[in-house]
Amino acid sequence: MTSGPESRRKTTAPDTGAVPGTVRPGGRTARVREAVLRAAGDALAEHGFAHLDLAEVARRAQVGKTTVYRRWGTVTALLADLLDDMAEQSEPRTETGTLLDDLAANAALVCRTLTDPRQGALFKAVIAAATCDTTAAEALHRFYAARVAEWAPCVRQAADRGEVPADTDPEQVIRAVSAPLYYQLLTTGAPLDRAAAERAARSAYAAACAGVFRREQ
Amino acid sequence: MTSGPESRRKTTAPDTGAVPGTVRPGGRTARVREAVLRAAGDALAEHGFAHLDLAEVARRAQVGKTTVYRRWGTVTALLADLLDDMAEQSEPRTETGTLLDDLAANAALVCRTLTDPRQGALFKAVIAAATCDTTAAEALHRFYAARVAEWAPCVRQAADRGEVPADTDPEQVIRAVSAPLYYQLLTTGAPLDRAAAERAARSAYAAACAGVFRREQ
DNA sequence: GTGTTAACGGGACCGGAGTTCCGTTAACTG
DNA sequence: CAGTTAACGGAACTCCGGTCCCGTTAACAC
Numbered sequence: 001m002t003s004g005p006e007s008r009r010k011t012t013a014p015d016t017g018a019v020p021g022t023v024r025p026g027g028r029t030a031r032v033r034e035a036v037l038r039a040a041g042d043a044l045a046e047h048g049f050a051h052l053d054l055a056e057v058a059r060r061a062q063v064g065k066t067t068v069y070r071r072w073g074t075v076t077a078l079l080a081d082l083l084d085d086m087a088e089q090s091e092p093r094t095e096t097g098t099l100l101d102d103l104a105a106n107a108a109l110v111c112r113t114l115t116d117p118r119q120g121a122l123f124k125a126v127i128a129a130a131t132c133d134t135t136a137a138e139a140l141h142r143f144y145a146a147r148v149a150e151w152a153p154c155v156r157q158a159a160d161r162g163e164v165p166a167d168t169d170p171e172q173v174i175r176a177v178s179a180p181l182y183y184q185l186l187t188t189g190a191p192l193d194r195a196a197a198e199r200a201a202r203s204a205y206a207a208a209c210a211g212v213f214r215r216e217q
Numbered sequence: 218m219t220s221g222p223e224s225r226r227k228t229t230a231p232d233t234g235a236v237p238g239t240v241r242p243g244g245r246t247a248r249v250r251e252a253v254l255r256a257a258g259d260a261l262a263e264h265g266f267a268h269l270d271l272a273e274v275a276r277r278a279q280v281g282k283t284t285v286y287r288r289w290g291t292v293t294a295l296l297a298d299l300l301d302d303m304a305e306q307s308e309p310r311t312e313t314g315t316l317l318d319d320l321a322a323n324a325a326l327v328c329r330t331l332t333d334p335r336q337g338a339l340f341k342a343v344i345a346a347a348t349c350d351t352t353a354a355e356a357l358h359r360f361y362a363a364r365v366a367e368w369a370p371c372v373r374q375a376a377d378r379g380e381v382p383a384d385t386d387p388e389q390v391i392r393a394v395s396a397p398l399y400y401q402l403l404t405t406g407a408p409l410d411r412a413a414a415e416r417a418a419r420s421a422y423a424a425a426c427a428g429v430f431r432r433e434q
Numbered sequence: 435g436t437g438t439t440a441a442c443g444g445g446a447c448c449g450g451a452g453t454t455c456c457g458t459t460a461a462c463t464g
Numbered sequence: 465c466a467g468t469t470a471a472c473g474g475a476a477c478t479c480c481g482g483t484c485c486c487g488t489t490a491a492c493a494c
Contacts, residue, residue, distance in 0.1 A: 131344065237472090240462090
């Protein structure tokens with residue numbers, strides 16, 4: 001009863017089940033992706049997550065509405081892709097020689113990122129998306145895991161120098177630097193300034209020295 | 218040219234500009250509000266912020282769709298009202314006698330709240346809403362300001378006892394307890410367990426003792 | 435170069451969120 | 465206990481986000 005595969009052979013390919021953009025990722029496809037991600041970032045910085053619609057993104061990117069829906073489908077999926085794209089352009093870690101200064105540098109970097117109108121808006125949006133969508137949440141976890149892993153070595157070096165207990169978990173220290181900054185961004189109206197960054201670094205440093213972040217047992 | 222106020226006097230009142238529910242807040246109006254807030258909480262725990270629509274809330278609450286749109290209008294406004302409602306039912310602070318234990322009690326409370334399926338979902342949703350809507354953001358700030366103010370006294374008492382520097386800012390200490398818990402909830406997949414709460418309390422305590430949260434100068 | 439077909443793009447289409455209209459119910463006043 | 469009218473509720477309507485269809489363009493293979 002099934003119509004044979006040779007019947008109705010059209011120029012339109014049968015669905016391969018795969019996501020569009022994976023078989024011929026060059027040229028036009030790459031240009032479209034770039035334009036859409038840029039437009040999405042712009043729209044996000046203006047309207048925020050709640051009022052972001054794919055049709056408008058398509059318009060801004062001068063790309064067919066259908067294309068955006070076919071390749072990304074949902075706002076959260078687009079955000080996840082945007083975050084993955086951004087993960088590739090992270091500033092390299094600086095090394096100062098002391099743990100406190102390294103942490104301060106990290107805090108300043110986080111602070112700068114969250115304060116930047118464009119990046120800040122993006123992060124807020126992705127966090128919002130992550131609260132209600134698994135795909136976005138996983139992208140966010142991946143992103144922070146990578147960032148934390150990049151900065152962890154400075155804690156390991158400090159442990160070698162004897163600045164903190166030898167069995168200190170480096171990743172916990174790095175997260176302790178970011179936590180108060182994100183918390184302040186989300187739950188208070190107060191602006192993220194240099195003092196807040198300084199405090200975040202000193203707080204994480206004091207806790208690490210006190211042995212709060214030592215591994216279990 | 219304006220039609221006089223006596224012309225066309227209908228039974229329907231002219232718009233007073235005020236939000237419905239403020240002039241006759243008793244009886245039916247109160248019942249409607251209660252039913253809608255309950256239904257909104259239920260829907261939120263199920264679908265999350267992104268897929269919450271007011272029509273469904275109205276259906277669950279067995280209330281006219283029009284009523285919900287008239288009184289709240291947007292999802293974020295409804296969330297703000299829901300948060301204000303929740304702010305009234307906070308558990309009272311416990312007093313243990315030492316700062317570290319007080320902070321641990323606070324951390325445990327926050328942890329319990331965020332872990333609870335219903336309250337946790339609500340908080341995630343409100344945070345998401347706050348990232349893109351001023352009304353929700355203000356409600357969130359009010360909420361945390363109240364919570365922080367409730368717990369601040371334990372730091373003040375500790376300062377009197379000499380546990381921490383006298384010019385320690387109590388609110389910063391309390392926020393330092395919550396920050397890592399919220400950060401973990403949002404940016405990692407790791408579950409919020411007792412150990413995380415314990416760490417949050419000890420970290421804030423160590424930093425406070427080290428004088429990180431002293432007021433400017 | 436030529437051929438295949440992945441990927442794009444315009445336009446018609448559809449469903450449901452949000453609005454408007456107006457009649458009904460019941461909260462407050464005296 | 466009436467009278468006034470704030471607030472509710474059903475139903476029709478509008479508008480637009482998201483989908484579908486199908487023709488066009490151009491990436492990759494040879």
